Amino acid sequence: MEASSSRSRSRSGGLPSKRRSSGGGGGGSGYGRTAQxxxxDTLRSIFSRLDDHFDLAHCSAVCKSWNTIISTGHLMRDLYYKRxxxxxxxxxxxxxxxxxxxxxxxxxxxTLTSGSVEVHQWIGHPMRATLCRMKSGSVLTGKGDKVLRLWSAENCKYMNEYNVPDSKMLVDFDFDENKIVGLTSSQVCIWKRSGPRSIFQSCGGTFSHGLCMSYADPEVVIGCEDGRAFVYDMYSRSCSSIHRLHPSPVTCLALTDDQLIIGGSTFGSVAIADHTSGERLGLLKSAFTPTVIRCLSSSANSHLIFAGSSSGYAHCWDLRTLRPLWETRVSPNVIYSAHHFPGQPTQSSSRLQAEKKHGRPAESGPRKQVEKKNAREIAPDARLDNIxxxxxxxxxxLSVGMRKIVTTHGENYIRVWKFRS
Incomplete structure (x- = not known):
């Protein structure tokens, strides 16, 4: 009896197994019917019917064989010519x-001009965070206390932190995939993203009262109170050149891809110097009453330089002609930060707002919770001082990334603005 039951179970269990392993026709739903x-030629025919490049890109990322079919069949190119x-x-x-x-x-x-916006806000620092940078999906915040913190822009997760030397106040900072560079009034600090801090002081008191910096590996340019810019090589740990930009303090700096140093000043002008020779090539001025240039941003491929001033004006100059393209007052307040993203108008620190929307808090790292808010768009001609x-x-x-903007607010919280299409 038991043996008979066992054989019966074996037969009833074996038939479906045979059908599944069969690659032939029939009406069964076996492996022979899967995409593998x-x-x-059949897959190439299917992929050629896709009418969206991103759908093709998603398919090419599924496996190596699909990627080969799409690339060798030149399906991306064919769809481009079709459109x-x-x-x-x-x-x-x-x-x-x-x-x-x-x-x-x-x-x-x-997405930034017409999409919806969701804002994620959390307490990121014990005291203050007045500056943020965003690159390759990572956000670095700090300045105001003695710690820099690294976050994920996608999920706001805490990743790492970097402590500033004792008795020193951080003035400015920047980072890339490998290292973090910070400036105090008289020191340059370098942290490996996953290693210890390395500090070198200026040799023989070369610079003092550093106010701002701009970093492009392997060099960091430091703007000082005496109007000079000091270029340091981070590998030789020595000053490679010194440039006189202004007779007044250098308030902000930007480096361009064609080896130019751009520096703003308290007199409201922007100086341009050749990175190699140190020769000053020109001086950009505003048509309006001179005010302090508080921030600079350069466009990688269009020879444009953007600036924000203490009187709320935003400026744009063409570096080839040294002439202003436009100047407009976007705020009754100081423009502390501006960031240019290729193909997108400048985002300034005056035009972003949020109204509260209660969300479910989430725990992660040193912060207490993440609040979710909805952003509210305002009219282009709205009077911000009436809000x-x-x-x-x-x-x-303020820093701009792909469909994201990160802001700090002079307090201990951070916001990531996620734009949805």
């Missing part, structure tokens, strides 16, 4: 990388 069993038939007669070679970069930037720009101050907290630091 389709020949390359842009006039490009077939053009002499310009189609580049998948360049095309996707353009698509991404256009999507980013349209209650509790709805427009001061923004002291």
């Amino acid at each position: 069993s389709l020949i390359d 842009n038939p006039q490009a077939r007669s053009s002499s310009i070679t189609f580049s998948t990388k360049s095309y996707f970069e353009a698509l991404a930037v256009n999507g980013h720009a349209s 209650p101050t509790n709805l427009r907290p001061q923004i002291t630091g």
